[in-house]
Amino acid sequence: MAFEKFQDFLSGLVKRQRGFFSGAEKDSIEKLVERLMGSEGEVSGIVTARQVLDRFQELDDEQKLLFFQNLEQNFNANPVMVRLAFEAYDKDPSSLNLGTLSKASEPLRHELLRRLNQTPGATHDLVGMRADLLGYLKTHPELLAVDNDFVRLFTSWFGRGFLELRTINWGTSAAVLERIIRYEAVHAIKDWDDLRSRIDPPNRRCFAFFHPALVDEPLIFVEVALTGEVPESIAAILEEQAGDFIGDEFRTAVFYSISNCQPGLRNISFGNFLIKQVVQELQVEFPSIKTFVTLSPVPGFGRWLLSEEEGTDAAPAGDTEEGKKHKEARQSAALLEAKRRLAALPVTEEMAKEHGDEIRSLVFHYLTAARKGKYPLDPVARFHLGNGASLYRIHAHADISKKGLSQARGAMVNYLYDLGSIEMNHEAFANEGRVKYSDKLKALAIKG
C-alpha cells in the first residue's frame, strides 16, 4: 500500500537539524544502509539516504571496497523466493508469473540505489560512487555484478528523453565553464583565455548535454569550429585567430573535440546523439554549411604499427567482397614491409613531414582493414563509423604534439557526417563491419 511505503522527508530533516541522530551519526555505513532498507526503513528514508551518501564520501579506499563487497554479497535476492517464482513460471510461463520472477530475481541493490536516489543531490553522488566502483573492477572482478546494476539503472535514468542540449558560450556560468576546462580530454584547455578562444568567437561553437538532476554538470560536450575549407591540421583550429573566417561564409563545421565528463557514466553512451543533434542545430543556424566533419585522432595507430600482427586479428565473416579485400591485405607482403619501414623511423616532426605519403597509406590501411572482431581496431573509428559517419580525409603532419606523433605519427582524419547516407552507412557497418570511405582515399591503398 502506498501509505506504507513513503519516506519521511521533513521529519527526518528536522531530527537531523536537532541532532536527533547525533548518536546515530557514529553508526557505520553498513548500519545506515541497513536502516535504509530495513523493515522500519520506510521512516526517514530521505535523511538516511543522505547520511549514507555523505558517509560514503568519507570512507578511505579500503572501506569503499568493503562497502562494495557488502553490496555484492548481501544485496542479492532471496533464493527461496527465486526458486518458488521460477517453479510457478516454469509450470505456467504467464506474463504475471514472469513479472513475479523478474521482481524476485531483481538484486536488492536496485531498490537500494532507488532509495538512495530520493534525497536531493543523490544522482550526482551515485554517479561518483560508480566512478569509484570502476576502479576496483580489474582487481575484484566479482564486483562486476554491482556495476551491472548501476548500468541498468543509469541507462533508465539517463535515457535520451531526459537529456537537455545546451549551448556553452561566454554567457554561460563560471561554474559550468570551469568544468569544461577540467573535463576537456582531447586537446587540453590551458586557461580561461584559451577557453574563451574556443567558445566565444563567432566561428566557434560548443554544445553539451545536461541532465536535470545533475545541476551545472555537463555529461558530454563537443567543440566545433566553423570554417571555409576542411582544415588539414589541428593547429589551424587551435591557433587560428578568431575572426579569420568572419565575414566569410561558413561552409564547413568541424567537430574537433568530444569529451565525456562523467567517469561514472562510462558506457552510458551519449556521443552519437550529441553529434547528430548538433548537426541539426547548426544546419538551422547556418544554412550555408554543407559539410560536417570531425577532425579526429587515430589513437591506436602507433601501437598497431609496432605490433607483430599482420593487420587484423580477425577476418570479416565469409567470402564477401569486403572479406576478400581484407584477406589480401592480411597476406600482403607489401603491407608488412611498409609497416616495418615506418616503424623503424624516428618519431619526430621531421619524419612526419617527410614521410606523409607512407603515413597516410598505412593509416588508411589501419582504419579500413585492421579489425577486432568484425569492427575496426581503432576506438575512435569504431565510434564515428558506428554512428554512420564515413572516412573522409587523412592528413599527415596534422597533430605534431608529442602525443600526436606517438599515437599516430602526426596523422589525423576527418569523419564525414552526411545526413543523407548516415543511415545506410550505419547499417552496413553494424551488420557487416563495412567501412565507408570517400573515393579520393582509394589512391592510398597499398598495392601488393
Next chain:
Amino acid sequence: MAFEKFQDFLSGLVKRQRGFFSGAEKDSIEKLVERLMGSEGEVSGIVTARQVLDRFQELDDEQKLLFFQNLEQNFNANPVMVRLAFEAYDKDPSSLNLGTLSKASEPLRHELLRRLNQTPGATHDLVGMRADLLGYLKTHPELLAVDNDFVRLFTSWFGRGFLELRTINWGTSAAVLERIIRYEAVHAIKDWDDLRSRIDPPNRRCFAFFHPALVDEPLIFVEVALTGEVPESIAAILEEQAGDFIGDEFRTAVFYSISNCQPGLRNISFGNFLIKQVVQELQVEFPSIKTFVTLSPVPGFGRWLLSEEEGTDAAPAGDTEEGKKHKEARQSAALLEAKRRLAALPVTEEMAKEHGDEIRSLVFHYLTAARKGKYPLDPVARFHLGNGASLYRIHAHADISKKGLSQARGAMVNYLYDLGSIEMNHEAFANEGRVKYSDKLKALAIKG
C-alpha cells in the same frame, strides 16, 4: 559495444521529413513496434519510437486493447534463456548469476518502454498510454502484468530526486494554470477568477511537483490557506474574501485541497513528500505559523454508516491497548444504535446542523476504529495518518455541498502535521495501525 546500440537521431528525423518512410507510414503499430525492437531496430530508433507513439494515439478503443494484449502476450522473455539462467543460479547463487537471471527474466516490455522513451515528448505520451491501460484492467485482469512493468519503470523515472517543487501563483504561465483548473479534483475551480482567488491573495499559496520531462504538466498540487485560527468549514476558506486576515499575523496553514494530476501515474505516490516539503517552505517564509493542518473530507463515512458491518472488518493484532479498545467498540451496542439512528435521518443541511454532536461522535469512531486490515477504512485517513499526521479536529456542518452531505453528512476533519511527532506517529501507525488523535477528541468516544 556501445557503437552497436545507438539510435540514429537525425538521420531518422531527416528521412521522416523527406517522407522516406512515407510508404512505411501505413505500417501497423505492431510492425512499427517490431521494427523498434528488431535486430536492425537499432537504426532510426528515435523516429520509429515517435511513430509508435503517434500511431497509438490514433487507435480506437478496440485497437488499443489489441495493442496492450500484444504487449502482454509477446513481450515477455525467452523461457529457454530463463531456465538456463535459473539453473546456473540454482547451482551457484552468485551475484553475477543472479544478474544474468534478472536480465533474462526481465519482460521485454521494459526494453520497449525504454526505447519508446528516447524520443522527445515520449514520457508524456507513455504516461497517457498507461492511463489508457488502467481502463482495461478490470475487464482484462491479465493486463495487470503490463501495468506492473509500467509501474516499475515509472517508479524509477519519477523518483523523488527527479521532482521539482514550484510555487503556482498569478505570475505562472497560463499553460500551467489552465491545467490547475482542469485537474482540481476536490473543490472544483469554476473559472479564472476563482483560480485567482486561490493563488493570488497574500493569504493563499499553491505548490506543485513537476518532472523535467513533462513540461508545463503538474504531477500533483496542494492549495493552502494561511489563517489565524483553524477554520471550521470549507466555506470559510473558499468564500472568504482575500485580505480578511491580511495585516494579521498568520498562525495556521490549512491544506484544503490536494489533487493528483496524472491518471497515468496512479500509485506512483508524491503526496507525502509534497505536504512535508511545503510545510518546510512555509516555515521558512512565515515563522509565525505554528499549526499545519489539512481540512479534509471523510469520503467513506456515508457508505460505512449505511453498511451492516459492526465497525471494522478486522481487529488490530493481539491484545494491545489499542486492540482492546477496538474490540469494545466493535461489541458496543451503543455504537450500532447510534449508527442506525443517524442512518435513518434525511441527508439535509438542517439535519447536519441539528445532529452535529452525533455526527462528530460517529465520524470519530469511524476514523479511529473502522478498519480494513490493520489500517483505517477511510482512504484519506489512511493517506494522512500514514504520512505521520494525527487526527486533530472533527467539524460538523463543515461541507454542506451535496457531495459533502452524502459522503460525510457535512463533516470534515483536520489532520495535523506536527514535525516534532510525525516520525513517531508514522511508525506507530505503520507497524501497529495505531491512530494518533488529539486529547480534545476523546470526549467524542461513544460509551457503551
Next chain:
Amino acid sequence: MAFEKFQDFLSGLVKRQRGFFSGAEKDSIEKLVERLMGSEGEVSGIVTARQVLDRFQELDDEQKLLFFQNLEQNFNANPVMVRLAFEAYDKDPSSLNLGTLSKASEPLRHELLRRLNQTPGATHDLVGMRADLLGYLKTHPELLAVDNDFVRLFTSWFGRGFLELRTINWGTSAAVLERIIRYEAVHAIKDWDDLRSRIDPPNRRCFAFFHPALVDEPLIFVEVALTGEVPESIAAILEEQAGDFIGDEFRTAVFYSISNCQPGLRNISFGNFLIKQVVQELQVEFPSIKTFVTLSPVPGFGRWLLSEEEGTDAAPAGDTEEGKKHKEARQSAALLEAKRRLAALPVTEEMAKEHGDEIRSLVFHYLTAARKGKYPLDPVARFHLGNGASLYRIHAHADISKKGLSQARGAMVNYLYDLGSIEMNHEAFANEGRVKYSDKLKALAIKG
C-alpha cells in the same frame, strides 16, 4: 558634491518600519513634497518619495486637482536666477552660459519627478499620476505646463533604446495576460478562451513592448493573424477556427488590433516602432510571408459623412499634382451628392451589404482627400500612413458590429507595410501629405 546629494535608502526604510515617521505619516502631501525637495530633503529621499506616491493615491479628485495646481504654481523657477542667467547669456551666448540658463529655467517639477522616481515602483505610480492629470487638462488648461514636464521626462525615460519586445502567448504569465484582456481597445476580448484563441493557435501571434521599470505592464501590443489571403472582414479573423490555415503556407500577416495600454503614456508614441519590429520578427520566422497588412477601422468616416464640409478643411499647399486632385475633389458636386445619398440611408447591416460600392468609393475619397491641415482627417490613416504604410484595400461589409456600422458603415481597410517603399512613402507623406494607395483602388475615384 556627490556625497551631499545622496538619498538615504535603508535608514529611511528602517525608520519607516519602526514607525519612526508615525507622527509624520499624518503630514499633508504638500508637507511631504516640501520635505522631499527641501534643503534637508537629501535625507531619506527614497522613503519620502514612497510616502508622496502612496499619499497621492489616497487623495480624492478635489485633492488631486489641488496637488497638481500646487505643482503648477509653486514648482517653477526662481525668476531672479532666470533673469541673471539670461543676461549673462545675452551678453555672451556661450555654451556654458546657455547651460546655466537652461538649468535655471528648468521647472522645479523636473527635479521633483526625478526624486520621486528614486523609490521602487515609482515609474508605475508616476505613469498613473499623469493619467490622472490628463483628466483635468480640459477644464484647467493651465495644467498643460505640468503635463509638458511629464512628457519631457517620459520621452527621455521611455526612449526606444530602453524598450523590450516580448512575444505574448499561452506560456506568458497570467499577470500579463490579464492586462492584455483588460487593455484590448479595438476588438474586446470576452474571456480567457477568447484570449487563448488569439495568442495560442499556430496562426496567431501577439507582441508587446515592455519597459524594465514597469514589471508585467505592457505598454502597447499588437495582435497578428497569419493567413493565406488578405482577409476581407474582421469576422474572418475573430471567428475563424484556429487551424484553418495550419499546414497551409502562410503568405500574409494581418495586424488586426493595436492597443495602447497606459493612458499615462499618451503621446509617447511606440506604435510605429512596434509594427516595424514585428514585421522583421515575422520575416525571420516565416520566410513565406510576403504581405504585411493591417485590418483597420475607419473611425472618422461616419462623422465626416454627416458633416456639412465639402471634403477637407484645408488644401495641401501649392499647386502640386496632389493639390490639384484635391481641389477637384473638393469642388465635386458628384461627391456631395454621393455623401448625401449615403448619409440618408439607415445604418444597418443590409444597407452595408447592398451599398458596398458606394461605401467603398466614399471611404476612398475620405481617406485620400479629407484633410486636417495637410494630413488626412482620419486618425488611424494618419498613424499608418505616417509610418510609411500605403492604402491597400477597402472592404465593405467588413465589420458589421454596431460600432463598425456607426463609425464606418461596416467598412474596413488594409494598410500595407512594404519595407521596400516604407521610407519613401513616409517622406512623401511627412513633407507633402501625399497618400500612397494601390493601383487597384483608383477605380473607386468619384467622377464629377
Next chain:
Amino acid sequence: MAFEKFQDFLSGLVKRQRGFFSGAEKDSIEKLVERLMGSEGEVSGIVTARQVLDRFQELDDEQKLLFFQNLEQNFNANPVMVRLAFEAYDKDPSSLNLGTLSKASEPLRHELLRRLNQTPGATHDLVGMRADLLGYLKTHPELLAVDNDFVRLFTSWFGRGFLELRTINWGTSAAVLERIIRYEAVHAIKDWDDLRSRIDPPNRRCFAFFHPALVDEPLIFVEVALTGEVPESIAAILEEQAGDFIGDEFRTAVFYSISNCQPGLRNISFGNFLIKQVVQELQVEFPSIKTFVTLSPVPGFGRWLLSEEEGTDAAPAGDTEEGKKHKEARQSAALLEAKRRLAALPVTEEMAKEHGDEIRSLVFHYLTAARKGKYPLDPVARFHLGNGASLYRIHAHADISKKGLSQARGAMVNYLYDLGSIEMNHEAFANEGRVKYSDKLKALAIKG
C-alpha cells in the same frame, strides 16, 4: 504630431543591409549627425544613430576632439528664440511661459543624445563617448558645457528606480565575471582563481548594480567578507582561507572593496545606495550579523603628512563646538611636531609596525580635523561619512603593500554602517561637517 516624429526602424535597417547607404557610408560624422538632426532627419533615425555611434568609434583622438568641439559650438540654441521666450516669460512668468523658455534654452545636444539613444546598444556607446569626453576636459574646459548635458541626461536615465541589484557568484556568466576582474580598482584580482576566492566561498559575497540597457555591464560592485570579529588588516581577508569561519556564526560583514565600473558614469553616484541596500540584503540572509563595517584605505594621508598645511585648509564656520576643536587642532604645536616626526621616517613595513601608535593618532587627526571646506579632506572619508557612516576603528600595519605604505603608512580604517544612527550622522555631517567617531578612538587625540 506624433506621426510626424517617428524613426523608421526597419526600413532603415533594410536599406542598410541592402547597402542603400553604401555611398553615404563615406559621409563624415558631421554629415551623419546633421542627417540625424535635420528636418528630414525623422526618417531612418535609428539606422543613422547607429551609423553615428559606429563612426565615432573609428575616429582618432584628434577627430574625436573635433566632434566634441562641433557639439559644443553648433548644438546650442537659437538665440532669437531664447530671447523671445525670455521676454514673454519676463512679462508674464507663468508656468507655460517658463516651459517655453526651458525648451527654447535646452541645448540641442539633449535632443541629439536622445536621438542617438534610440538605436539598440546606444546607451552603452554613449557611456563610452562620455568617457572619451572626460579626457579632454582639462585641456579644453569649454567642453564642460557638453559634459554637463551628458550628466543631466545620464542622471535621468540612471535614476535609482531603474537600477537592479544582482548577486555576483560562481554561477554568474563569464561575460560579467570577466568585467569584475577588469574593473576591480581597490585590491586587484590576479586571475580567475583569485576571483573565485572572493565570490564563491560561503563567507564571501559580491553585489553589483546593473542597468537594463547595459547588458552584462556592472555599474558598480562591492565585495563583502563575512567574519566573526572586525578584521584588523586587509591580508586577513584577501589571504584568509575560505572556510575559516564556516560553521561559525557570522557576526560581522566587511565591505572591503567598492569599485565603479564605468568611467563614463563618473559623478552619477550609486555607491551610497549600493552599500545600504546590501546591508539590508545581508540582514535578511544572516540575522546573526550585527556589525556592518568597511575596511577602507586612507588615500590622502600620505600627501597631507608631507604637506606644510597646519591640518586643514579651512575652518568650519563660526564658533560652534566643532569649530573650536578644529581651531585648537590647527594651532597645536604638538600636532605639527608629530607630523614632522612621522614624515621623516622611512616608508617601510618595519616603520609601520614600530610606529603604529603615532600613525593611528595622526590618521585620527587627519580624518576628523583635516578639511577641505567644511568636509574632510580625505575622499573616502567624505564618501562614507556622507553616507551616514561613522569612523569606527583605525588599524596600523593593516595594508603593507607598497601602495598601502605610501598612501597611508600602512593604515586602514573601518567605517561603521549602523542603520539606527545613519540618518542622524548624515544630517550632522551634511549640515555641519561633523564627523561621528566611536568613543574608543578618543584616546588617539593628540594633546597639545
